Amino acid sequence: MSNKPTPLSGFPELLPEERFVEQQVIDTLRRIFELHGFAGIETRAVEPMEQLLRKGETSKEVYVLRRLQAGPDDQAGTDRSSLGLHFDLTVPFARYVLENAGKLEFPFRRYQIQKAWRGERPQEGRYREFTQADIDVVMKDDLPFHFDVEVARVMAEALSAVPLPxxxxxxxxxxxxxxxxxxxxxxxxxxxxxxxxxxxxxxxxxxxxxxxxxxxxxxxxxxxxxxxxxxxxxxxxxxxxxxxxxxxxxxxxxxxxxxxxxxxxxxxxxxxxxxxxxxxxxxxxxxxxxxxxxxxxxxGFEFLKSVGGGGRYDALASDGRNTYPGVGISFGISRSLVPLMSRGLLSSDRKVPSVVLVALNDEESRPAGDAIAQALRAHGIPCEVAASAQKFGKQIRYAERRGIPYVWFTGRDGGHEVKDIRTGEQVAADPATWTPPEQDLRPQVVTSNEEQNT
Structure with missing residues (x-):
């Protein structure tokens, strides 16, 4: 009987090089949102079912949260007073505004990059667990129209900076x-x-x-x-x-x-x-x-339908006395990236963050190799020491398979040289001062120019 696990449909898990692409996109969106004064928040994963179901349409898609050994006194089943995982970021945001209205400054510009869960039929671009990025502007009682223009412009600027079609x-x-x-x-x-x-x-x-x-x-x-x-x-x-x-x-x-x-x-x-x-x-x-x-x-990927959307709510949230109108846009990070990465159209140029592999002459030189690595890390250069003291050719191939661009060698006389294994250039170097070109410090997103098959 095989012990190999069966994949769960609709719950994408990324390889390291794919996860780096996702992180780069998230970092880019966050940076541009913050340039425009949007503050980041993160809400809890669960909401009361009565909140999640108040719009009615998505009731069949909500995942209910309950203990496996729930007793008769536990809230369970589809009871509207039980808890469910949020299926978007708008419902929890509306609740967040109401709970914190006395502590927020309005207009409240917020961005939120977080996972959500939706129990729909999995297909390409539609997942049961996914990450999305939302921006909204909320006011108390009245929201001037110019904020409709602002959120569109901010999202447009942010998405123009990410490596997408x-x-x-x-x-x-x-x-x-x-x-x-x-x-x-x-x-x-x-x-x-x-x-x-x-x-x-x-x-x-x-x-x-x-x-x-x-x-x-x-x-x-x-x-x-x-x-x-x-x-x-x-x-x-x-x-x-x-x-x-x-x-x-x-x-x-x-x-x-x-x-x-x-x-x-x-x-x-x-x-x-x-x-x-x-x-x-x-x-x-x-x-x-x-x-x-x-x-x-x-x-070129219109078959995915929309990968984001939003609009203006003149009653995003209300406590019976005050109304909080809002306008916002959501962008589906998983919805956009996973289909591109599965087609090989988007990846990163290495599988690990390491810029340098410190080669070993033998196992006795490992402490010296660790010291070199620490000296490099001290000025911000990600690196690792070879897993074993194999022949140098095998250590270089180890670096090549992971996309590590540089291999560090220490001579028997204690001198140091670093080799760019992409070009073959090898030069003398001091671990206390050497630094690679800036573009090598982090993995780079690689886009394919191949024809997109939809």
């Missing part, structure tokens, strides 16, 4: 589409929104039929909705395209102005690696959002 930020506004639907005389805009949101899964003809049968629209009204949904633009030209449809409503005008402000506000961060697109078919959980909505896609 080009990204597209799709933006829309609930007020715009709801105002349009009211302007054409739709009696149930919420149902129209829900149906239009199916356009990425169903053909337009089928969506049109649903608008007539389920939302009570005429064929002409359904055609108008599809016309609106077909509009995309990388600039504010969408405003005139919408107005050309001849629909008028005060809420529509407000939404147009807000969406134009977000698109204009992100102009400075556009590049060949990051584009911003007004996309008027975007709906994204509009039961919860009240204005701007976002979705993030990786170009």
């Amino acid at each position: 080009p990204l597209r930020l799709r933006v829309n506004n609930r007020k715009l589409i709801e105002g349009f639907y009211r302007g054409i005389g739709a009696s149930d805009p919420a149902t129209v929104i829900t149906i239009i949101d199916k356009l990425d899964k169903l053909p337009a003809e089928q969506v049109s039929a649903l608008l007539v049968s389920d939302a009570g629209l005429s064929e002409k009204q359904a055609a108008q909705c599809l016309q609106l949904a077909s509009i995309t633009s990388s600039d504010t030209s969408f405003v005139e395209q919408v107005r050309a449809l001849g629909v008028e409503h005060e809420l529509l005008e407000t939404g147009l102005a807000e969406l134009a402000a977000v698109v204009d506000g992100c102009a400075a961060v556009r590049s060949d690696r990051f584009e911003v697109e007004a996309s008027l078919s975007l709906a994204r959980g509009l039961d919860y959002y009240t204005g701007t909505v976002f979705e993030i896609y990786m170009v």
Whole structure:
């Protein structure tokens, strides 16, 4: 009988070189978030089930937390008063704001990079355990609109700095589409929104039929909705395209102005690696959002669907007396990185952090090798001593397999030389002063230029 463990689907575990890529991405995001004044927090892994289930939609995906030997007096099963693992970072953040409102300074800019758990069917890009990065701005009672622009710009700047395929930020506004639907005389805009949101899964003809049968629209009204949904633009030209449809409503005008402000506000961060697109078919959980909505896609990997998203909540949290509106965006770190790494499109150039392998002449020289390694570490150079005093050729191959770029040799006369095994160059060196080029101090992320097969 084999003792080999069976892998658990949906719980990705990274190899050391993959974990380094993830850490580099996290460090980059953290650095840029903090440059913009966002403070990092981490919330607990569990929340009361009554909090996790209050939106209803994800009740089948929540992992319940209970003791294996739970007795009759323990909270257990699916009791709403028991505990569950959080499935996103928004629910715990809302609770965090309420619990700490008296200690926080508003506007509260927060970033959170943490694991979450969701009991959905595992597939590429969708996991049961995953890491994501969220940024939000929260105010008390009233949140000025310019924060919608700020969070989009900050996330765009951060994602432009990480080693990913080009990204597209799709933006829309609930007020715009709801105002349009009211302007054409739709009696149930919420149902129209829900149906239009199916356009990425169903053909337009089928969506049109649903608008007539389920939302009570005429064929002409359904055609108008599809016309609106077909509009995309990388600039504010969408405003005139919408107005050309001849629909008028005060809420529509407000939404147009807000969406134009977000698109204009992100102009400075556009590049060949990051584009911003007004996309008027975007709906994204509009039961919860009240204005701007976002979705993030990786170009060439659209089959993953969105790898991030968010929007504006005018009631992110409320204690009955005070309301805390917020706006934010979430980016799926695991959702984006794991598919790239599994295809060999993203890795690091070494499997260990070591820059130097200190070679041994024999086992008796190990204490001297340890002293050399300590001297190197004293000025910030990661290194390790050879595992055994094999022939130098085998010690060099040991370094090559791990991607360690330098091997340190000590002569019988006590002199020191260091060899760059990539180039073959070998020079005299002093362990107290020698340092490699800065780019060698840490593993480097390596991206593949191979054609991306989707």
